[in-house]
Amino acid sequence: MDWDKLRIFHAVADAGSLTHAGEVLLLSQSAVSRQIRALEESLDTTLFHRHARGLILTEQGELLFDATQHMTKRLEAAAARIRDAEEEVFGNLRVTTTIGFGSIWLAPRLPKLYERFPDLNLDLMLEERVLDLPMREADVAIRMKEPSQADLVRKRLMDIRMQLFATPAYIAANGKPETLHDLAKHRLICQSTGATQVSAGATLVRELMAYELGRTLMVNNYFGVLQGVLSDLGIGVLPDYLSQDFPNLVRVLPSVESNEVPVFLAFPEELRGSRRIEAFRDFVVEEVVAYRKARQENPT
Structure with a gap:
């Protein structure tokens, strides 16, 4: 043919x-x-x-x-x-992850990656849908659960939990809840339990919904929830990793949080040894190590 x-x-x-x-x-x-x-x-x-x-x-x-x-x-x-057989790291790399993790945690750290590898071009695909790596819909994925496909190289990066946060301005104007029943006096900002999200986050929201809530604002991703919180609209259900980059946020009801959510980096087995993927993986791992160290030094 x-x-x-x-x-x-x-x-x-x-x-x-x-x-x-x-x-x-x-x-x-x-x-x-x-x-x-x-x-x-x-x-x-x-x-x-x-x-x-x-x-x-x-x-x-x-x-x-x-x-x-x-x-x-x-x-x-x-x-x-x-x-990738060349020594230099250059060319295009398609990275997929969730809207929340990609916009809140990953994107703010990318200047360091570009400073180190100025000829590397990232195509950052932020969506909740899980792309098919073996079919090359993306080169690398950062996922909020362990990938199920056997022909992927995977590395567990860290564990996260969903917690409650608000701004000092919101708390000054509306008070700080001391118990879950106090949420009746506040607006809860969160994803709908039917929205695509990590199951631990949906479970926490369902538990909160069992209590009488004053008002709610539903957003279909964590970046939108964060913007609502930063706009002093209420108390948001957000991943704990944002506390490092948004230190002014106040954790509300510290005993309330979701189960652990594992974060994995994965790529196709056939791309093992790719210089671009190695560079990106090593960069992310370094940033995760720095994040963990900062969390240990300044626990919430």
């Missing part, structure tokens, strides 16, 4: 248009169309349904596109390993 035709087919299937694929491939629409027709003739099948709004893959086209996607991922991995 002609590799060049497969490359063109993959671009057309991905773009859903001969014109858009041609722009990506720097080929004319007619040249792309000829290659697709030639591929269909060689396979004796129709790969696309053609209509006014673009192209839709046939069942046979879906099968071929699935194969070319796997080929593309494998080629990208091979290219990454070839580039």
